[in-house]
Amino acid sequence: MRFTRRVSTPIAVAGLAAAGYYGYQQYQHQGIVPSNSPTTTSLAPSVTSGQSRPYSTGTADTQVAGVSESVDVLGATQLPEAVRKALVVDQGNLYTAQIPADQPISKETDQSGRKVLEMLTPEQATAMLRRNEESYLVGRGEGVVRYDVVQIPSNDPIEDDHVEKIVEVPDTIAAAEDGKTRSDWMFWGVFDGHAGWTTSAKLRQTLVSYVARELNATYKSALQDPKLTFPTPDAVDAAIKKGFVTLDNEITHDSVAKVLKSQSKVVAAEILAPALSGSCALLSFYDSRSKELKVACTGDSRAVLGRRGSSGKWTATALSIDQTGGTASEDARLRAEHPGEPYVTQNGRILGGLEPSRAFGDAIYKWSTETQKKLNASYFGRSPSKLCKTPPYVTAEPVVTTTKVDPTKGDFVVMASDGLWEMLTNEEVVGLVGQWLEKQASISGTNLTVGRSANSAGGWLQSWFSTQKAASLPVEHHDLKDEGGQRAPIRQQQWGVQTGQDQRFVVEDRNAATHLVRNALGGKDSDMLSALLTLPAPYSRRYRDDLTVQVIFFGEGEGNGRVELNKEASATANGNEALKAKL
Known part of the structure; x- marks a missing residue:
């Protein structure tokens, strides 16, 4: 990857x-x-x-x-x-x-x-950056006021995918509290595919449904206990993990049974595609009643929380750990699971090949040698590695973290495929969003009043507005060695870019996700931005990866029940036809 x-x-x-x-x-x-x-x-x-x-x-x-x-x-x-x-x-x-x-x-x-x-001219580069941007204003009064999304392909077709879903949960599932009869389950997912796009597309279509089904059963079970208002944190984590693993078993193992039963190469080509390619998965689940944000990570996409510190600047907190063969904890787990196999990780990769240690699909690291030989003989596939002795070496089971969100303080979360994190540090990403928020507040005006609609001009910015104006990014810095399990942005090393040089950044976009991608690809350096966007596939893959970025803003907005397209920060199809809002 x-x-x-x-x-x-x-x-x-x-x-x-x-x-x-x-x-x-x-x-x-x-x-x-x-x-x-x-x-x-x-x-x-x-x-x-x-x-x-x-x-x-x-x-x-x-x-x-x-x-x-x-x-x-x-x-x-x-x-x-x-x-x-x-x-x-x-x-x-x-x-x-x-x-x-x-x-x-x-x-x-x-x-x-x-x-x-x-x-590309600077204008053409900007148009390319904004081609796939989306922004939605969430007026449901349930703790989320807005989310922005953008994708920039490097592969053709793009191997990344993403999903955003808001599920209204009736009180038959979530116990009524303070007279409320409704709560929201909100999901955001980033899927970083590799060796093809089919696995990530499968996750976009089905992963939220699999997880929601397990959560539904878990929440209903909690209602049977009069002492519980919500399921225990461990029960919710287990439900999310079960949803991930169940779907991957369907992709990787149930598909083989269907192919062997059908005896059709056409069926094999369709059913085995998501198993032969692979995808990381980063899924966030927010329960508006408990105000808890669960982040489930399978692979090396990353989620980072931005929260206002006591200094008035933002703090960056990682909500996931990059899971690769080079991550110390993952390397130790794999060596414990496969004793006597010194090459289980080699050069930071599984069996010297795949970088993510957790992923959906990637069946050649999960199928038995017998299964792989049988499929190769009758259909197609890749020959198993000589180092593949005791599969599975890769799992789709995620690591789940829990964060209590405080909408009154204007927390935000950035979720992105590793294409962003190989260009920017966690602190730079959070500081850039903080810088963007201050610019939007200055555009909207400073007379922001509490209680205005989340969908009114400038109203949703109230929780984040700061009068601080500084040349540097408004973020608290700490030693990069404290990141713990996360890799430094390798592209900055390749391009000779020094961290901490905040003057290279610029604010030109109304979409926060697009703002991050612009600065990851060059910022004020318009030549660098144009050069990286000019390169076609497959040449572009040497210099940048597919990019998928989501920015979720938490806050107190008016509960009008609507999710509306934020037109000023969204691309439109066919000139004036707006994207369809998601709910």
């Missing part, structure tokens, strides 16, 4: 300089002059006028990629006044280039596998 490669600086610089010279010689004949050619720029770790900025590394056989600004350098060849920006992809390296305005790009790929693409 994550491409990680360490390349020494001398080798990387040498590789980049050589590639730059080669590209310069080739593109001179086409009238294309790379702006970071050795004659016009120099390479250095720091960024100054006329220098190239190392943004990312490629995979095993590539060197550090340099995406350079077009700058005026003393003695450089003067370019025509009318130019367009292009992106040159050469052996895994990126270069920006200048193309005369009257010259079309007529050839995309040459025999060396090199691509020349016209760069």
Whole structure:
């Protein structure tokens, strides 16, 4: 799921300089002059006028990629006044280039596998960022006032998926309290697929239903005990876990029985697809009566809570732990479950292959050797690894955390696939949302009054509004070593971006999730943002992953019973046709 490669600086610089010279010689004949050619720029770790900025590394056989600004350098060849920006992809390296305005790009790929693409303009990059954004105002008076969602693909088709559902629960399931006859169960899910999109799509369609069914039985059972208002926390956790495991058993094992019974390759292709691909799953469940937020994590997507601290700044609290072969607790669990198998984790991966240690699907890490051989002989599949001796090595059972939410204090939660967390730290994400909230409050005006409708302009911001105006992100900092089981954003290392440089961020979007993605991909650096969004699949996968982000805002809003599309922060289909609000 994550491409990680360490390349020494001398080798990387040498590789980049050589590639730059080669590209310069080739593109001179086409009238294309790379702006970071050795004659016009120099390479250095720091960024100054006329220098190239190392943004990312490629995979095993590539060197550090340099995406350079077009700058005026003393003695450089003067370019025509009318130019367009292009992106040159050469052996895994990126270069920006200048193309005369009257010259079309007529050839995309040459025999060396090199691509020349016209760069997206800042306006086009913004349009691409906002193409899939959604925002909903929740006027149900049950503790949630808004949630924002966005997706940016890297794979084609995107392998991520997501779900948002609000279920009205009658008092026959949830015990009546204070005269209330209604409560809400609210679900948000992020599904990070790999080796295909079918498993994540299956989770979007069915996971909430499986979990809700188990919760329904658990809550009904609690009503039989006069001492209980709610099920015990352990009972709720067990219900969520059962929903996850039951669905994965259907995907992975029940599918095999159906295929063997049908004796049809067509049926096998359809039924086995979600088993042969895989997906992480991050599901949040909020009970509006108990005000408890349960976060169930299977894999390495992540949820982080933003909460106002005593200093007035925001604090970032992780609600999940990345579950990979490189996570100490997961490595210890797997070694205990598979004694005498030293390669159960290798280079941070399960049997040296799969990175997430918990996932749906990924049947080759769960099926017995006999089952895999039988399916390969009669249908299709992949041969089991020679290291696969005592499956299963991967489980879909989630780790569940519980957090008491205080809507009166304006808590918020960010849920995202690892494509976001490999670019930003937990603190940066929470600080960026805090910065975004202050900007929205300034746009709406400061005369916000308690009790205004959650759907009225600015009303939902009351709980978050702060008069603090600072150049740095409004977040409390702590030692990154305290993250515990979570990986640092590897892309920042690849691109040479230093953490703590808050001046690189910008607020330009009305959708909080889009705001996070913009800053993850470059922020104020419009060239970097455009370059990363210009790259098509599969080249883009070397530099960024699929991105799915949800931001959930808790607060006290007016209970008008409606969930409405927030048009100012949502994309529309066919020009004016609004997205359908979800309930």
